[in-house]
Amino acid sequence: MTEPIIGIRDLRKTFRSGEVDVHALRGVDLAVERGEFLAVVGPSGSGKSTLFHILGGLTPPTSGTVLIDGQDLMKMSDSDRTRLRKTSVGFVFQKYNLLPTLTVGDNIEIARDIAHRKGPFDQQFREVLDVLGIANKLDRKPRQLSGGEQQRVAIARSIVNHPAILLADEPTGNLDTENSTAVLDLLRDLNRRLGQTILMITHNPEAAAFADRIVHMRDGQLHAS
Amino acid sequence: MPRYNGFLVYKLVWENLKHRPVRTLLSSLAIGLGVTMMLTLVGVGEGMLRDQEARTRGVGADIIIRPSGSSAIGITPPNINEKLVAWAMEQPHVAQATGVVIYPLGGVSTVHGVDFEALTKMSDGFTFLEGRPFQVGAQEAVIDEYYAKEKKLHTGSIVKMLNRDWRVAGVFRGGKLTRMMLPKTLLQDVTANTGKVSVIYVKLDSPARTAEVIAHLKQTLTDYPIYSMDELASQFSVNSIPELKTFIGVVMTLSVLFGFLVVFLAMYTAILERTREIGILKALGAGQGYVLGILLRETVLLAVIGSLMGIGMSYATRWLIATFIPASMTQAIVYHWWPIASAITLGGALLGVMYPAIKAARQDALESLSYD
Ligand SMILES: Nc1ncnc2c1ncn2[C@@H]1O[C@H](COP(=O)(O)OP(=O)(O)OP(=O)(O)O)[C@@H](O)[C@H]1O
Ligand SMILES: [Mg+2]
Numbered sequence: 001m002t003e004p005i006i007g008i009r010d011l012r013k014t015f016r017s018g019e020v021d022v023h024a025l026r027g028v029d030l031a032v033e034r035g036e037f038l039a040v041v042g043p044s045g046s047g048k049s050t051l052f053h054i055l056g057g058l059t060p061p062t063s064g065t066v067l068i069d070g071q072d073l074m075k076m077s078d079s080d081r082t083r084l085r086k087t088s089v090g091f092v093f094q095k096y097n098l099l100p101t102l103t104v105g106d107n108i109e110i111a112r113d114i115a116h117r118k119g120p121f122d123q124q125f126r127e128v129l130d131v132l133g134i135a136n137k138l139d140r141k142p143r144q145l146s147g148g149e150q151q152r153v154a155i156a157r158s159i160v161n162h163p164a165i166l167l168a169d170e171p172t173g174n175l176d177t178e179n180s181t182a183v184l185d186l187l188r189d190l191n192r193r194l195g196q197t198i199l200m201i202t203h204n205p206e207a208a209a210f211a212d213r214i215v216h217m218r219d220g221q222l223h224a225s
Numbered sequence: 226m227p228r229y230n231g232f233l234v235y236k237l238v239w240e241n242l243k244h245r246p247v248r249t250l251l252s253s254l255a256i257g258l259g260v261t262m263m264l265t266l267v268g269v270g271e272g273m274l275r276d277q278e279a280r281t282r283g284v285g286a287d288i289i290i291r292p293s294g295s296s297a298i299g300i301t302p303p304n305i306n307e308k309l310v311a312w313a314m315e316q317p318h319v320a321q322a323t324g325v326v327i328y329p330l331g332g333v334s335t336v337h338g339v340d341f342e343a344l345t346k347m348s349d350g351f352t353f354l355e356g357r358p359f360q361v362g363a364q365e366a367v368i369d370e371y372y373a374k375e376k377k378l379h380t381g382s383i384v385k386m387l388n389r390d391w392r393v394a395g396v397f398r399g400g401k402l403t404r405m406m407l408p409k410t411l412l413q414d415v416t417a418n419t420g421k422v423s424v425i426y427v428k429l430d431s432p433a434r435t436a437e438v439i440a441h442l443k444q445t446l447t448d449y450p451i452y453s454m455d456e457l458a459s460q461f462s463v464n465s466i467p468e469l470k471t472f473i474g475v476v477m478t479l480s481v482l483f484g485f486l487v488v489f490l491a492m493y494t495a496i497l498e499r500t501r502e503i504g505i506l507k508a509l510g511a512g513q514g515y516v517l518g519i520l521l522r523e524t525v526l527l528a529v530i531g532s533l534m535g536i537g538m539s540y541a542t543r544w545l546i547a548t549f550i551p552a553s554m555t556q557a558i559v560y561h562w563w564p565i566a567s568a569i570t571l572g573g574a575l576l577g578v579m580y581p582a583i584k585a586a587r588q589d590a591l592e593s594l595s596y597d
Contacts, residue, residue: 085510
């Protein structure tokens with residue numbers, strides 16, 4: 001068996017808000033294989049987003065071991081985490097998070113600009129754009145697109161730099177059933193077609209069913225189903 | 226060091242500026258006002274000095290004798306004995322000499338009393354656009370075209386000065402000595418300066434002999450400042466007017482302050498408004514340098530637009546001055562001050578963006594991405 005792309009042992013995260021300590025994560029253990037599509041479900045406030053933010057290098061862990069693609073997050077400085085976000089991780093959020101003043105195409109390009117990648121999109125990514133159904137909408141501004149289309153642009157942007165993992169935090173949370181199904185189909189397609197490792201948070205059991213595996217978060221700890 | 230593709234960042238910056246056109250326009254206009262203030266002030270200083278120099282040269286003299294204890298330029302009360310004019314005429318190589326009375330009217334305005342016939346001869350003649358020279362002894366004045374335009378005067382108009390009514394006898398083409406001249410003897414008598422002049426202009430039979438003649442004159446007129454026309458002309462510079470230098474310094478400081486405040490406010494509100502966008506960029510892996518770079522470029526662009534507007538507006542102030550107060554002021558367009566004024570403004574703008582930009586660069590990505 002190859003080494004897992006994500007290896008987490010006894011991960012803890014404590015927020016200090018005012019006088020009280022909030023224990024958002026209380027000893028998380030998780031291993032994710034390369035090419036896996038994992039769904040994380042659980043009640044509100046259980047620590048799902050916090051886990052993703054740590055995996056994505058948006059906030060440092062308090063203690064424990066977190067290895068992503070062989071890199072130890074515990075040992076990372078701020079600028080190491082910036083580099084991690086640039087090269088190894090793609091984010092998709094519940095809100096579409098596109099830059100409103102740039103066109104769809106430039107929203108995708110700027111992710112490449114930040115990662116110092118140049119030149120035209122590669123063939124594989126062009127196909128992805130076709131599959132996502134946004135190849136002919138690159139010149140539009142985000143507000144001229146539907147919510148579902150905007151979320152598909154955000155997905156395209158999140159994988160344009162070929163990240164090791166794609167983290168999707170409630171990607172269908174703002175979408176109607178039809179658009180949700182389309183987005184979930186696409187995520188599964190990306191996972192199958194490109195072997196993209198995907199971790200997805202969702203409240204919706206039907207959405208979770210698209211994944212290969214489902215884990216449950218409760219009170220800052222993960223449980224297999 | 227990271228290397229940025231650049232183009233896309235400029236596009237983002239440009240789109241951001243376009244996204245808030247009123248904010249962009251007003252910020253650059255305010256930045257531009259600082260540039261205009263500097264350019265207009267320097268332009269007026271330069272324009273008036275050049276104008277004064279040209280008028281002084283227009284007299285046609287080679288040597289100027291000033292009263293003892295006076296500076297090269299500036300207003301001089303009449304206290305040279307007029308007999309010196311006749312004495313000067315007798316010196317070797319002197320072709321002609323004429324005394325001029327300069328009488329202050331309050332503030333910076335003066336009136337000149339001249340021997341019009343002698344002055345005409347020295348300066349190769351006056352061109353009259355209207356009327357004729359004043360008649361000796363008559364209570365008449367001649368004025369130049371700029372004075373006529375600003376004060377809306379014509380031949381036959383009455384000018385009140387020194388408690389008397391002076392009739393405008395004619396309007397001459399500007400560029401000679403001054404803007405308004407009265408008969409010398411009458412001005413001397415009216416101001417109780419009979420037999421005294423403020424300056425003596427001397428013309429030589431050969432300008433090449435200027436130094437030689439000055440040396441000769443100084444043997445007798447030991448404590449009189451005596452200048453060649455070139456020496457005097459070199460005094461018409463900003464450096465010889467400390468007040469102007471100070472004032473330019475004040476305006477430069479104000480422009481820096483102005484640029485600082487405008488950009489501080491504009492960029493501070495801009496980053497508050499763009500908290501989310503900054504968070505997105507950070508989530509995509511943009512470091513502090515990338516965010517800083519965007520805001521710095523935006524500021525530079527604002528300053529460049531502002532400077533261009535400021536330069537444009539300095540042409541507008543020149544037009545206003547030339548149209549409404551051509552006799553009181555002349556504004557030159559001083560090209561080499563364009564980059565100076567722009568750089569000063571850019572300096573203020575960059576100081577202004579420092580705090581907002583650092584705040585934005587340090588902003589926690591999560592803060593802005595937390596859902597609602
Ligand atoms: N920056 C923070 N400062 C303090 N407490 C925080 C912070 N971020 C999260 N928390 C707390 O940590 C706990 C876990 O929050 P988290 O956002 O991870 O939950 P979640 O499972 O994503 O919930 P939801 O399903 O509502 O998105 C909550 O109690 C939350 O209030
Ligand atoms: Mg959450």
